[in-house]
Amino acid sequence: MRIADYSVTRAVLERHGFTFKKSFGQNFLTDSNILQKIVDTAEINQDVNVIEIGPGIGALTEFLAEQAAEVMAFEIDDRLIPILADTLRDFDNVQIINEDILKSDLQAHIEAFADPSLPIKVVANLPYYITTPILMHLIESRIPFVEFVVMMQKEVADRISAGPRTKAYGSLSIAVQYYMMAKLAFVVPKTVFVPAPNVDSAILKMTRRQEPLVEVKDEDFFFRLTKIAFAHRRKTLWNNLISYFGKSEETKAQLKDSLERAGISPSVRGETLSISDFAALADALKGSGL
Numbered sequence: 001m002r003i004a005d006y007s008v009t010r011a012v013l014e015r016h017g018f019t020f021k022k023s024f025g026q027n028f029l030t031d032s033n034i035l036q037k038i039v040d041t042a043e044i045n046q047d048v049n050v051i052e053i054g055p056g057i058g059a060l061t062e063f064l065a066e067q068a069a070e071v072m073a074f075e076i077d078d079r080l081i082p083i084l085a086d087t088l089r090d091f092d093n094v095q096i097i098n099e100d101i102l103k104s105d106l107q108a109h110i111e112a113f114a115d116p117s118l119p120i121k122v123v124a125n126l127p128y129y130i131t132t133p134i135l136m137h138l139i140e141s142r143i144p145f146v147e148f149v150v151m152m153q154k155e156v157a158d159r160i161s162a163g164p165r166t167k168a169y170g171s172l173s174i175a176v177q178y179y180m181m182a183k184l185a186f187v188v189p190k191t192v193f194v195p196a197p198n199v200d201s202a203i204l205k206m207t208r209r210q211e212p213l214v215e216v217k218d219e220d221f222f223f224r225l226t227k228i229a230f231a232h233r234r235k236t237l238w239n240n241l242i243s244y245f246g247k248s249e250e251t252k253a254q255l256k257d258s259l260e261r262a263g264i265s266p267s268v269r270g271e272t273l274s275i276s277d278f279a280a281l282a283d284a285l286k287g288s289g290l
């Protein structure tokens with residue numbers, strides 16, 4: 001029997017008198033086949049340490065602990081800590097950390113792995129209300145995670161993995177793809193969770209690039225430009241640029257000159273630009289003094 005088996009999950013929840021907290025994004029997985037597929041997608045073995053975010057009652061943690069060297073799981077909800085001590089009592093390679101992942105000093109924690117030199121993968125069924133902040137928090141930490149295999153709302157997985165000239169493509173696609181190669185691994189139906197969420201889910205596999213996808217002079221400015229270009233999706237790039245930078249003749253001349261130098265027509269929409277186009281434009285704008 002597995003923690004994820006519906007009858008075991010129900011029994012655990014009842015034994016501990018646990019009630020779901022919607023504000024923590026609590027939708028627990030009750031399908032062992034899907035959990036095995038997640039662990040297979042992440043290619044977990046004894047030479048890998050795993051960080052899990054939001055273990056819940058330990059459905060995924062159980063699978064991870066069986067296959068990884070060590071698992072460190074961050075859980076915000078105090079009420080789940082005694083439950084996890086119960087459900088995962090047979091494992092001595094799991095550490096549960098009762099902290100909000102967004103406030104956690106990850107670097108300090110990972111030094112506590114028995115073998116901190118092993119590659120670290122992040123595997124999780126994420127709380128959907130903070131998927132993007134969690135991903136950005138992990139990506140922007142200086143920790144060299146080799147891979148993320150995480151479940152999220154399908155719509156967010158589509159946005160992250162989207163390419164130019166699609167509706168889903170935007171600043172989030174670029175923010176993640178700059179650092180990681182992102183691929184949608186498989187879709188998960190609502191019916192395998194308790195309680196069932198309102199949306200479909202997907203597993204996204206993101207593998208860290210050796211180097212960021214493009215080289216830019218100023219990363220903050222590059223990311224800001226991607227947000228500016230998608231601020232109003234129906235507007236042209238030009239209109240988004242002048243709404244942000246201003247309409248003075250001098251600014252317009254600088255914008256025109258930068259677009260020309262980057263080889264981009266002002267009448268296109270942001271969604272037609274590749275990540276290299278954004279890099280070229282960011283560098284040209286920076287060079288023009290904007």
Ligand code: SAM
Pocket residue numbers: 024025026027028029030053054055056057058059060061074075076077080099100101102124125126127128130
């Ligand atoms: N891994 C379990 C599973 O698959 O059944 C539970 C996944 S559930 C979608 C998300 C989990 O993340 C919940 O246990 C929730 O309490 C926890 N959580 C929510 N916000 C968190 C945060 N900021 N830091 C750490 N854990 C969080």
